[in-house]
Amino acid sequence: MSELAPAPRRPIRELPDTLISQIAAGEVVERPASVVRELVDNALDAGASQIAVRLLAGGVRLISVEDDGSGILPEELPMALKRHATSKIGSLADLESVGTMGFRGEALAAINAIADCALLSRVGGQVHGYLLEGQTGEITPVARSTGTTVEVKELFFSTPARRKFLKTDATELAHCVEAVRRHALARPDVGFAIWHEGKLVEQWRRCGDLGSLPALEQRLADVLGADFVARSVWVDFSTQATPGRPDHAPVIKVWGRAGLPDAARARGDQQFCYVNGRFVRDKVITHAARSAYEDVLHGQRQPVYALYIDIDPTRVDVNVHPTKIEVRFRDGREVHQAVRHAVESALAAPRAGQALAHAAAGVASPSAGSARVSERGETPIPAAGLGNGPDPSERPPTPFAYSQAPMRFDAPAGHRVNDLGALWAPAPSGAAASLLAPAA
Known part of the structure; x- marks a missing residue:
């Protein structure tokens, strides 16, 4: 060779x-x-x-x-x-x-x-x-x-x-x-x-003018549509400077609009992040925003938001990529916490208002246990009276509940339940306890 x-x-x-x-x-x-x-x-x-x-x-x-x-x-x-x-x-x-x-x-x-x-x-x-x-x-x-x-x-x-x-x-x-x-x-x-x-x-x-909140809301409506503004909440959060630090940690301001959970989309094509006015794609910011929705958004649905982060220019490096679309923070943890707390605080207000509305109507709030969500992230199961029908406050409570029929141990061999209605039969709510009692 x-x-x-x-x-x-x-x-x-x-x-x-x-x-x-x-x-x-x-x-x-x-x-x-x-x-x-x-x-x-x-x-x-x-x-x-x-x-x-x-x-x-x-x-x-x-x-x-x-x-x-x-x-x-x-x-x-x-x-x-x-x-x-x-x-x-x-x-x-x-x-x-x-x-x-x-x-x-x-x-x-x-x-x-x-x-x-x-x-x-x-x-x-x-x-x-x-x-x-x-x-x-x-x-x-x-x-x-x-x-x-x-x-x-x-x-x-x-x-x-x-x-x-x-x-x-x-x-x-x-x-x-x-x-x-x-x-x-x-x-x-x-x-x-x-x-x-x-x-x-x-x-x-x-x-x-630049920095005018009405001007920003109008621009968001013009570019992303009026539906984006109607189905989102205002974000306004600032971190306090840490006393005693030698570099006098500056304030991080996070503002903009975050979409409600029901405004989520199948794709993340309406997720806009800006650092000092510069559009960026940053994993820290994206993860922080997504984690703020972890309790209210399940599956692969993507939230919508337009978030603006103001930070001291000396604490962010914009010279890490020729296209200038990627940045690096000196302290990524503080940015992550600021973005997550900002979005969480904004989303907490409408959820609290919804709970008060349910309480005023005499209906249990979904956050108070009226919905059950499986550990696998399946669709919540609404409690009785919280469907899309008439207002629960305008109709009497339903006088029945669903209970499983007792098992018949004396049934002949080969007995089968062919009718699902017999397995989950409607029964008066007062008789639910008697249905669970063993057969005589």
Whole structure:
């Protein structure tokens, strides 16, 4: 058997900038929705109050994000498309306490490496705006109002293999709409509009100032539907700072809306978590919210909620994933406890009100033993008088109960109970005890 020839030695060399950007694009850009998310992040950081997203072919042929933010100076436009160029951070201290949506500085450069990009921007006070062509670097003056427009054409044109992994236009459009919807739920002070093939797909008008509770409730109703607000309760919970700790543990505030148990869904497609205004998928938060429903929600049903967590930026690391959708907490336990207590406290109020209503009607509360739930999590069995029929307070109590008939030990061999009605026969409630007595 011949021996394998040794692998030839490969020299270490520096990668070209274009390949570096294309590698970074593989981490940042998964599909058109990834580009939409990054561009909307930049628009929000620029202080925009109106954002319009225009798409063609689900975002594959064109993604255009237009805002009315502060704009970019013409001398800074070429820097916007360079790798690791950003206005969001300038030191390690800024990175450890990020307060903006975008900050990494590689998104636009990565997108420009796999698509045909163009930036059109105007700063307030300028006579006109300027257009930067991403492939040539040429800058020309154009007419535009204050703000910025980023156009991304023919996504993955330079990496055709990645384009083959995209889904249908309808599927990619749905992902783009979902990306904008997540931003809209966190920013009721900003208006959003989504256009596809020249037709308006979704529009959410500006509801009010950031932090206004009526504005947030209106935005939740506009995005998730009025039924979500009607079948949910308000969440408002804050933890107290721990005295004596050297770092003076800050207050964690959890607020938003949590759906009632009967509003649960088969899928977890209406579970939105935000940390300092940033949509995240975090196992700690998800587990905490689900555990708050463990006594009232059984089986595989998924609760619905929109929870917003405000925490000191120095106690959360948002730089753990290129897409910025995952975070890491310095103390995950305190976040878990805060979220669970917040949701539990919110759900306890309607349950207590329901118990008072049952007591006022002279009916035992389900939480007082009127329902039996098996250890396997089966459907609760309601007590008599708590069905969907007339109000129990408007009808006399039913004068019978169900009891099992006594066993006949003197029955002839081969005796069988063929009629289930004979096994569980209705009997007067006063005679229930006599039915359980042994036969004479």
